[in-house]
Amino acid sequence: MLISETKSLLTSMLDLAGVRPGEIPADAVRTTLEVFQRFASVPVDDSVSPEEDGDGVLAQSGTFDLDGVHQFCADLTRQFIDSADRDVIWQLRCTLQWIPSAETEALGSSVLWSFGMPLEDFFAAALGLPGWAWALAGVRAPRRLTIELEQV
Template sequence: MTRRLSMDQAVELLERELAPGQRALDDLVTEDLWLAFLRFSQRLFDVPDAPDADGLLFQYGTHAFDGPPAFTLDLTRQFEISDGEGDHGHYVQVHCELKYGVTPALKALGSFDSWFFHDAGDDLEVWAQGLTQRVAWATIHKLKPNEIRVYQEQV
């Protein structure tokens, strides 16, 4: 039987995957960070036995949530948290947020999101490959983010 990890370890594990070894974090390009997120995405966590309890979200767009407009690629893992009776309580999301300056090429990409759920019977590699075959990937995969932020929030 495979040992499942505690959701409390998720941020630390993602940060460890992002640790660049011989390269400085600010030398990494989008593709390096995406591959690290995919390694993190393959780890099994102890989640409730409920549909969509462990999901991945790939989303991007130009936003000005907490400052000047920025093109943001948000790689998110979402875990369901159950209450004491085993019913849905809330979700916890672990984000790897990549921010870039706004250029005409990035702004032209608009916004996009795609979900993957581990229990849905889909293949993670097929989902990931589909995302990297999008036209947007050709624009962003070699870019260096201006900012990389890893954080957790309750939603």
């Protein structure tokens, strides 16, 4: 697979699991995480290797102003460094968004990168982040799920 094909692959994997970008039910959050976990292990041919920190995963959560809207987000991002030009970095973001509340504001924000650890250890740690633990508890359905691939 190539970096340019990652969005299509993730979208297809989610679709096969019954999850589509847009509004999703609360129980689809766990499915989204499980699909992303499988997706994160698919090799990317034109990326610098994970051992050289050229292919890694970021789990983050918090309340942010995105696209001019104040919202709580739980995000999984796979970052690639282009092997043909190491100055080119791509990120494929899988973002779940909720209308913020006092409860989500109290969760604060958290960030965890997979660099230097096996993916299974990373995802186990990501599940323990306060925002991701809240998202997976199914308290409320997300407002929407977005999938975006961009050069950063």
